[in-house]
Amino acid sequence: MSLSQSDFAFVSTLVRREAAIVLAPGKEYLVEARLIPVARQVGAGSVAEFLANLQRKPNPADQRRIIDALTTNETSWFRDREPFTALTDVVLPDLVKNRASQRRLRLWSAASSSGQEAYSLAITLQEALPTGWGYEIMGSDISTEMIKRAEAAEYSQVEVNRGLPATQLVQYFERVGAHWRIAPHLRRNVSFKHMNLTAPLPAIPPFDVIFLRNVLIYFDVATKKSVLRNVARLLRPDGWLFLGAAETTIGIDDNYERVAAGRTSAYRVRSAVPAGAVRKG
């Protein structure tokens, strides 16, 4: 049994419109697998029946459920490793120099999903920042379900196996029944907000480091442009933006420049050369 072409088209259009996510053809089985629990949850006999009902009588709650189910993705701790190494080796030493008077850093894990990236950032800062420094990390996601999960900070056995060194598991987690929960001293520094990156972003203080990884790949060019423009407003002038390995600002937004950071690249807002020239003059 596989999703019909028209049902797949309906779901694709919905997630493209609401979450700006492009579902490639060939992902029918994946869509169906993700929607089976949703259909069951709302009491529909099958995914086809659930989608038929929704097309006949649209309702925002079920649309939200579909988006939540399809924007869920598997996350590892310290995913891709290199950006975290670059943070420790290159970015933090630079920021520690620049923020010597504040002794406080703000980081944003955009599209934080179930929270692994945000807490991985917390572990990195916990280990790399000099004594006496503080930090806060904000995670954001379009899925309210994911926000709840990230705030609960509880992970299954299978999830804590993924990319997390055992020494850090025993140091930063505590076992709670069948789960592992992030220790309070880390949780204290991490918060989560519901946010749609393609809509105008709320007025919040800017960040020193933004992780926006494996998000742009889901968007079309116009949406990529608007997301990058929104994000630039929330990045401090000397801040650092990390994208996924397959993503870039090049050819999309010229306000950013790519810079080497350890064995990977990061993006920084181009220094305002004309402004500097004016000051000099």
Place this chain on the structure above:
Amino acid sequence: MVIDDSRAMRMILKRIVAKLNFEAIEAGDGQEALDLLATMTEVPELALIDWNMPNMNGLEFVTKVRAEPRLREMTLVMVTTESEQSQIVRALAAGAHEYVIKPFTEGAMIEKLALLGLVPTGANS
């Protein structure tokens, strides 16, 4: 080297490390593994070690290996259902380099081996 009393688990682990171009030697418990190691001229790079096994358990094996200078270069990874925080601490204190809790996905195992520098770049995608 894959040390587990379950043949099914040894097969899974062998299949995973084969993808990373490791040739695996099997042992059904810690004693058998030590006996095998004693006969080998070339020490394996990696040992994946179950905890609960007959004759000699994995923790005892780790302790014995750590005390043996000839085996110092071997990377030791516990792969076990023992999942209490105190047990993980015990294994790390005894000298295990990493700890994978069963059940694990293939991706998780490869990520753990990558942490130990045992995965050539690009091999885990």
Place this chain on the structure above:
Amino acid sequence: MSVETVVSEGDLAEMVEQVWVSYLDPEGVSPLLVTGDDGQATEVHSTVSITGSWHGHLVYACSLKAARRSAAAFLAMEEDEVSQEDISDVLGELANIVGGNVKAMLPAGCFLSLPTVVLAPDTASYYPAAERISGLYGLWDAEPVSISMWQSVKQQEATA
């Protein structure tokens, strides 16, 4: 504290999900559908016993077809290549994995036995001296699979 509150049906369900995603259904397309039918007939029973501060058994039971399918998925083989030994090994390891995780949720000081796998029809009464305290019953591609926890009756009386 009673064990029922320590290892609930929800906990068993979560372990099942983890075993499925790790070995039996990595793509996430064929989950175990919970029916709650504790009278379903099963033909293969894999048991690990827990002793120490808690006494009892964890039983992984399923039809022969589900057992064959489990072994094929676990060992990356075709179903018709699976031998009796493969079934026995894989079912034993599945009970061992769930049992080990259950043990971590019990009071400290418990030990796990090696698994015992029996390929014979049976119904609910595996352990005359034990009582079922929690269980998860469902269908996997229309084949019965269950995981249940049995506590030694003697210990129940002692702690009651």
